[in-house]
Amino acid sequence: MVTEQELRDALADAVDDPAAETYTLGLSDRALAEAREDARWWRPMTGRRAGARVRWVPVVAVGSAFAVAAAVGMAALGGGKGSGDGLPVQALSAPQTPPNPVGQEALTEFGAECFDGHGPKLDSTYVWDPATRRYHGVPGGVVTAFHPSPDGKYALVELGMPPQSWAVAGWSDAVAGRLTQHPVAGVSGLHWTADGKEVVTDLKRDVAKTTGGSVLPKQAADFYDPASGRRLAAVPIPQVVLDMDASRQWSIQQVQGDHDSAVFPLLSADGDRLEYLDAQGATIRTLEVRDGLPASEGKESDLLESAQISPDGRYLLETSGSVLAVFDLQARGERVGYLDVAGHTFSSWVGDHQIVTSVEKNMPPSGARTGHNPVYSVLSPELKVLQQAEFVLPSDPHGYCATWPMSWAPTGQFPGAFVP
Amino acid sequence: MDIEDERRFREFVGARSKALLQTAYLLTGDWEHSRDLVQGALAGLARKWGRLADPGHAEAYVRKMIYHAHVDRTRRLSWRRERTTATVPDTAAERSDPADLVAARRDVMEALRQLPPGQRAVVVLRYFEDRTDEDIAAVLGISAGTVRSQHHKALKALRVSTSITVNDTLKEEAAW
Numbered sequence: 001m002v003t004e005q006e007l008r009d010a011l012a013d014a015v016d017d018p019a020a021e022t023y024t025l026g027l028s029d030r031a032l033a034e035a036r037e038d039a040r041w042w043r044p045m046t047g048r049r050a051g052a053r054v055r056w057v058p059v060v061a062v063g064s065a066f067a068v069a070a071a072v073g074m075a076a077l078g079g080g081k082g083s084g085d086g087l088p089v090q091a092l093s094a095p096q097t098p099p100n101p102v103g104q105e106a107l108t109e110f111g112a113e114c115f116d117g118h119g120p121k122l123d124s125t126y127v128w129d130p131a132t133r134r135y136h137g138v139p140g141g142v143v144t145a146f147h148p149s150p151d152g153k154y155a156l157v158e159l160g161m162p163p164q165s166w167a168v169a170g171w172s173d174a175v176a177g178r179l180t181q182h183p184v185a186g187v188s189g190l191h192w193t194a195d196g197k198e199v200v201t202d203l204k205r206d207v208a209k210t211t212g213g214s215v216l217p218k219q220a221a222d223f224y225d226p227a228s229g230r231r232l233a234a235v236p237i238p239q240v241v242l243d244m245d246a247s248r249q250w251s252i253q254q255v256q257g258d259h260d261s262a263v264f265p266l267l268s269a270d271g272d273r274l275e276y277l278d279a280q281g282a283t284i285r286t287l288e289v290r291d292g293l294p295a296s297e298g299k300e301s302d303l304l305e306s307a308q309i310s311p312d313g314r315y316l317l318e319t320s321g322s323v324l325a326v327f328d329l330q331a332r333g334e335r336v337g338y339l340d341v342a343g344h345t346f347s348s349w350v351g352d353h354q355i356v357t358s359v360e361k362n363m364p365p366s367g368a369r370t371g372h373n374p375v376y377s378v379l380s381p382e383l384k385v386l387q388q389a390e391f392v393l394p395s396d397p398h399g400y401c402a403t404w405p406m407s408w409a410p411t412g413q414f415p416g417a418f419v420p
Numbered sequence: 421m422d423i424e425d426e427r428r429f430r431e432f433v434g435a436r437s438k439a440l441l442q443t444a445y446l447l448t449g450d451w452e453h454s455r456d457l458v459q460g461a462l463a464g465l466a467r468k469w470g471r472l473a474d475p476g477h478a479e480a481y482v483r484k485m486i487y488h489a490h491v492d493r494t495r496r497l498s499w500r501r502e503r504t505t506a507t508v509p510d511t512a513a514e515r516s517d518p519a520d521l522v523a524a525r526r527d528v529m530e531a532l533r534q535l536p537p538g539q540r541a542v543v544v545l546r547y548f549e550d551r552t553d554e555d556i557a558a559v560l561g562i563s564a565g566t567v568r569s570q571h572h573k574a575l576k577a578l579r580v581s582t583s584i585t586v587n588d589t590l591k592e593e594a595a596w
């Protein structure tokens with residue numbers, strides 16, 4: 001235990017760094033330049049949001065240094081030009097790296113943001129196009145997200161954050177912007193069902209405008225036909241599920257199944273149980289693990305924990321705050337991996353027995369800043385590093401631009417895309 | 421922004437940038453990111469400078485932007501794509517308790533980073549900036565009750581001994 005005064009002293013010590021002075025130099029100039037530049041870069045949009053400004057808030061991984069346990073390979077992207085002036089770089093080649101027999105999934109989409117007015121001018125999102133074998137910038141200033149279908153042939157595209165519309169098209173058509181958009185409101189996102197035959201709205205929390213508390217904006221899961229955009233069903237979340245979630249002893253996970261067989265998983269706050277309830281509120285399955293991760297609290301006092309089962313159904317991955325844990329469901333739920341990933345952007349299972357995380361390459365002990373490039377790590381179920389690669393834009397060797405992963409798909413479906 | 425406004429803006433930045441950077445550093449743990457955060461907030465202030473009713477509110481405005489930008493950034497950091505599987509199966513690593521890190525002063529940054537952003541903000545405002553609950557509530561745009569609740573949870577997570585108690589019947593309010 002420490003005292004409040006010790007905490008106070010520790011915080012004061014932490015910021016007592018002579019390096020701080022250097023970061024104040026030129027701050028006025030840069031802030032004024034950013035204010036002027038920001039007004040110039042605003043791009044008007046068409047449609048419902050004409051006149052409204054959409055700005056992608058930069059996301060940069062923060063946190064502690066990441067211990068590199070394996071050799072780090074450099075994955076450089078070809079293409080790119082200029083240094084902040086002119087039009088955004090539209091297309092980026094995939095890295096020329098040796099074949100990676102370990103990696104099972106390729107990066108199909110990443111976000112980008114550059115700082116300090118240096119580096120190339122980039123679009124907000126880049127998506128892999130199998131036809132051209134390059135990453136293409138998504139123009140228009142709209143925040144998008146591309147979700148590969150389970151077979152990799154189609155893209156579910158969300159437009160706007162939160163989504164204002166969605167569309168499904170063949171992957172190359174989607175990259176080219178040939179989309180038939182379906183308006184949607186009050187949802188935080190959408191995803192494919194596991195069989196790829198339907199699209200369903202996400203169950204996620206939002207902040208209530210009146211109370212500021214954590215709420216589920218939609219108390220139903222909407223299922224859509226991806227081909228026509230027609231809503232197939234609105235499956236209400238069972239009251240027992242809502243009650244369990246509201247009790248803060250459970251946290252609701254993403255709905256599973258299709259509109260005829262929707263299942264609502266809930267993870268206990270102690271991380272030891274995962275219960276599956278059907279649309280009538282009956283418990284149809286229970287998974288138990290040992291030494292589950294207790295939930296940490298999110299910014300709306302909601303429980304920050306999630307559970308994902310590996311594609312082959314053998315492992316359960318729990319995340320809580322900055323910690324990952326993996327449990328072997330074929331070994332009575334024994335915990336087989338535990339890892340503190342503070343500062344990482346956690347991505348998900350990529351393949352049956354692989355998990356990918358990324359972290360911004362931080363300042364090494366020598367003190368030389370190495371920029372914003374992410375280092376991707378592929379982890380085993382035991383959360384040991386199998387493979388690592390730094391994601392570098394050759395036109396930005398100093399790493400003025402940060403990039404982060406947004407979607408992955410099996411390498412066989414997207415040959416040539418970046419595999420960490 | 422006219423010449424006089426720009427001069428006063430620069431004067432403000434010169435006087436307060438170090439303090440703003442230090443606060444941002446406690447939120448992010450990295451000086452480069454802190455500078456980005458502060459620069460963005462100052463750019464926002466610059467755009468609004470001519471419309472400020474009272475230039476004395478500039479610092480409060482910037483601090484509020486820093487805290488909110490930090491929370492937004494941290495929220496997007498936790499973005500992830502979740503996979504579903506239609507097949508629900510039919511049935512160590514060395515454990516470490518993050519709270520133990522607080523035992524050493526040199527580990528306080530690590531422990532602080534593991535707090536949710538709302539709790540982290542309250543800790544920084546309380547123990548680095550020495551602000552009252554009402555001030556913290558004004559900066560973060562939340563109620564004083566929520567500040568106290570978040571404060572209590574943060575100290576519990578950091579294992580800081582305190583005489584502070586929180587009414588158990590206090591409604592759990594959102595920090596943001």
